[in-house]
Amino acid sequence: xxxxxxxxxxxxxxxxxNEQDNVEPLVREIAAALSGNTTFExxxxxxxxxxxxxxxxxxxxxxxPMLRVIRHRESCGQSRAVTTGVSAARYExxxxxxxxxxxxxxxxxxxxxxxxxxAQPANLELxxxxxxRRNDTFLRRLSSKIANGVRSRMLRxxxxxxxxxxxxxxxxxxxxxPNFDHMHRFLPALVMRNGGxxxxxxxxxxxxxxxxxxxxxxxxxxxxxxDLFGVAWLQRRVRLPLIEPDSDL
Numbered sequence: 001x002x003x004x005x006x007x008x009x010x011x012x013x014x015x016x017x018n019e020q021d022n023v024e025p026l027v028r029e030i031a032a033a034l035s036g037n038t039t040f041e042x043x044x045x046x047x048x049x050x051x052x053x054x055x056x057x058x059x060x061x062x063x064x065p066m067l068r069v070i071r072h073r074e075s076c077g078q079s080r081a082v083t084t085g086v087s088a089a090r091y092e093x094x095x096x097x098x099x100x101x102x103x104x105x106x107x108x109x110x111x112x113x114x115x116x117x118x119a120q121p122a123n124l125e126l127x128x129x130x131x132x133r134r135n136d137t138f139l140r141r142l143s144s145k146i147a148n149g150v151r152s153r154m155l156r157x158x159x160x161x162x163x164x165x166x167x168x169x170x171x172x173x174x175x176x177x178p179n180f181d182h183m184h185r186f187l188p189a190l191v192m193r194n195g196g197x198x199x200x201x202x203x204x205x206x207x208x209x210x211x212x213x214x215x216x217x218x219x220x221x222x223x224x225x226x227d228l229f230g231v232a233w234l235q236r237r238v239r240l241p242l243i244e245p246d247s248d249l
């Protein structure tokens with residue numbers, strides 16, 4: 001069972017930049033996947049888009065009253081956009097999705113089901129999607145494989161796919177983490193650093209059908225090297241106390 005209770009309420013946070021053609025299909029998929037058994041909101045963070053993303057999001061609000069839109073005047077990056085969304089969330093648990101449509105919202109209920117699975121560790125704080133079958137180009141798959149391998153070896157986060165945008169975590173967990181650019185790539189290691197458990201769950205991965213990817217080999221592989229050493233430094237500087245069972249907590 002998770003460290004933080006799940007009460008059937010979920011905030012879905014979606015960072016986007018110049019995804020005008022993916023906005024409507026993804027909002028409809030999220031709503032369809034969660035309607036019925038979950039109280040939810042959808043928070044889109046428009047990270048400085050220069051296309052029609054904002055206009056299309058605003059138009060959807062009349063049909064989807066659970067949709068909230070927050071706009072960055074200038075692009076601040078994916079991690080900052082996720083932080084903006086989590087900080088504004090009304091509910092205790094957060095699901096994140098990439099805005100390009102490659103994550104399948106239909107996988108969210110399966111992740112939520114794990115929160116009530118008694119077999120899960122008592123300190124569960126993060127469920128991460130694992131794209132076991134990638135629908136990407138060979139070069140993108142190769143760069144991700146190398147990056148995941150190097151990261152896993154250095155940080156020992158026991159996570160096969162930290163780059164998957166589909167994640168489920170407690171709002172309080174995220175807000176306690178050190179915040180920096182590109183932090184979304186290191187969420188499992190940061191959660192484990194604070195004593196939380198991380199579980200990877202196989203999810204679907206779809207080919208991009210609309211728009212252009214914002215990531216390539218340069219900003220997917222090499223940019224994270226400095227951050228990788230920074231997170232490793234943070235790991236070495238933490239000491240988690242062992243609390244006596246008769247303590248007044």
